[in-house]
Amino acid sequence: MSSSSLTVQKLSKRYGEFVALAETDLTVAEGEFLTLLGPSGSGKTTLLSLVAGLARPDGGAVLIGTDEVTYSAPHLRDIGVVFQNYALFPHMTILENIAFPLKMRKVQAEEARRRAQEALEMIRLPHIAQRYPKELSGGQQQRVALARCMVYRPSIILMDEPLGALDKKLREHMQLEIKRIHRELGATIVYVTHDQEEAMTMSDRICLMNSGRIEQLGTPGDLYFRPQTLFVADFLGESNLLPAKVEAIAGDEIALAIGSRAVKARALADGKVSTGDTIHIMIRPQNLSIELAKDGDDDRLGATVTDVMVTGSLTKVYMKASDEELPDLLAAFPTRASGQTFRIGNVVALSWHGTDAVAITGNAGA
Known part of the structure; x- marks a missing residue:
């Protein structure tokens, strides 16, 4: 399968006064797997529809x-689309369903059958060629649609929430x-989801994406460990977001005072901060x-445990900060049969390595 790059230049879409997609620039490299992630109404499906030619x-x-294919009909764009609903023809066998796009492109019947069987081998379901869609599980139907x-x-290949209808275990298998x-194919894939873990x-x-705009674009590690705005930090995974004042800058590390008690701490910054910010x-x-508080802990953040949740592999400790200016806090660590345990009402002291804290100056979406 040959793959191509995809380029979007100042693409936009409005519905009356509502901006579904503000002017957007995006480049997807040949063979890349790019995910459009965001909450409902963020513009991800609108962008996918414009690329597919399903909206103008x-x-x-x-x-x-x-x-340039901006105004070309969908079938002239050399794009494949996989939707959440499988849209298989119930009266056709699986082999006939898969061969149908080739029939529409006037590929000879024997060649279409051969390529459809190859596609079944690719999805590891060669034995279902003569079954009908109603005889398959949801996961099998989704693989046939692929x-x-x-x-x-x-x-x-464009995929619009293709695993949304599957249960968690099957969803992970399909991922x-x-x-x-x-x-194996080296295809260029643009994938839409609202599921952070999937992305x-x-x-x-x-x-x-957020409110019809790109909030941040980068590798999963970029977005998770170095978010550029409060929206990114808050949306992607769980996080503690603390207001702080910059007291000094040394390279890419900054010294901070946190909250009304001016607790001293350090964090990484990207060069866009100044002393006093x-x-x-x-x-x-x-x-x-997290540790139980003791004398001499004045240089660390103090908090009181409000809840403890064992989720299986992780134990999560929810806390209310002693400084009323600060938000509620969350710590997580591997669940162990032995070791420190925490109970509701425990007074604790919190700390972190400076390289594990990231300064955020952008406020978009906050």
């Missing part, structure tokens, strides 16, 4: 490779299957060290 933009351009998309070898198929698991890069810092729960 108000401005901008869509290029597949070097060919095979039907792949069979005519589009240069770009691995799609990643495997992506590796983190599957993507080469994530395009996080009021910012936020983000510490992920697993990077927050």
Whole structure:
């Protein structure tokens, strides 16, 4: 299967006064797996629809490779689309369903049958060729929908929440299957989801969207460990977001005073901060060290445990900060049969390594 790059230039879409997609620039490399992530109404499905040709933009351009396809009909774009609803024809066998796009493209019957069987081999379901959709599980139907998309070898595959109707275990299995198929085909895939874990698991890069705009674009690690705005830090995973004042700068590390008690701390910054700035810092729960408070802990954040939850592999400790200016806090650590336990009402002291805290100066979406 050949793959192509995808370029979006100042693409936009409005519905009356509502801005579904503000002017947007985006480039997806050939063979890349890019996920469009965001809450409902963030613009991710609108962007996918404009790329697929299922909606007409108000401005901008869509290029597949070097060919502009902004106003081309969907079937002329060399794009395959997989939707959440499988849209299989109930009166056709699975082999006929998969071969149908080739029939529409006037591929000879014997060649269409051969390629449809190859696609079934790719999704590891060669034995179901003569069954009908009603005889398959949801996961099998979704794999068939993927095979039907792949069979005519589009240069770009678009997926709109394709696993949304599956249960958690099957969803995780299908994530691995799609990643495997992506590796084997080398296809360019643009994938839409609102599921953070799915985006983190599957993507080469994530395009996080909010209110019709790109909030941040980067690798899963970029967005998780170095969020650029409060929205990104808050949306992607659990986080502690603390207001702080910059007291000094040394390279990419800054010294801070946190809250009304001016607790001293350190964090990483990206060079966009100045001494005296009021910012936020983000510490992920697993990077927050927690101990029962003792004398001499005045240099650490103090808090009172309000709840403890054992989720299985992780234990989560919820806390109310002693400083009323600070938000509630969360620490997480691996669950162990022995070791420190915490109970509701415990007074604790919190700390972290400076390299595990990140300064956030952007406020978009907050």
